[in-house]
Amino acid sequence: MSALRAPASPGTRPAAAPRRAPLTSLPGGAADRGRRLDAVRAPLQATSGVPFLVLCAVILAGALLAALLLNTSMARGSYEASRLQAEVGHVAQDVQSHQEKLRAAEASLAERATRLGMVPAEDPTMISIEKRAKVGVGEADAGADATLGP
Template identity: 75%
Template sequence: MSALRAPAVLPARRGEPTPRRAPLRALDGGAGRRLDAVRAPLQATSGVPFMVLCALVLAGALLAALLLNTHMARGSYEMSRLQREAGLVAQDVQEVQADLRSAEASLPDQAARLGMVPAEDVTMFSVVDGKIVPEPVEEP
């Protein structure tokens, strides 16, 4: 089959005879095959829809990147604020621990000023078991 374009036939005007075309014949060496006219391949369609689709995909990707960047920046600011707040809380905890250590160190002096004396034999009573803990040690 041939893919060559057939010449366009113009429609005849009224009153004019239509030109007769000679039937197609096979060339020499064609083994007696008859040639038929074939339709020309379809013309390529416009590339505009494809370009519009590509532009939409590109615009969508850019919009998605913008939204992702905005969200990540907002998260970064929130994270830095929370880290700063955690640092302040850690400083407060250290100050309270330092105050507690100083209060523990000054506790014996304050007790002596109030007239308190250290206990000689310390025993405790367990409410759960109903026993004295630890058992008093008897000296021989």
């Protein structure tokens, strides 16, 4: 037990403490003025820790407010993203249903045209309005001029 020491026996002397250098005064101190003690005035304005505490509180409040705003904006963005994903899913379903309707209409187009009394064109000729020319000239019109009007 190192914390407990045995009492010193009457015939032993305690170990001598190391010698220290004598204390000397600094220039401009009380020894230079010739007096041993001087009365010291209290500082005119004592420093207070309140401004530092206010600064710490403001920084903490600002950090908490920034975290709250960041969290709120991220939550709003998450809700917006999930809403947009749901909307994209609905639009994709609509596109698929319209494509199916279009394929069905294309398949029944020839039958519907025949019921209306239409006959397939043997030699179609198409006209381009932008170029003002015949495009896809049929065999019957192959010898004719391919440009239209003035």
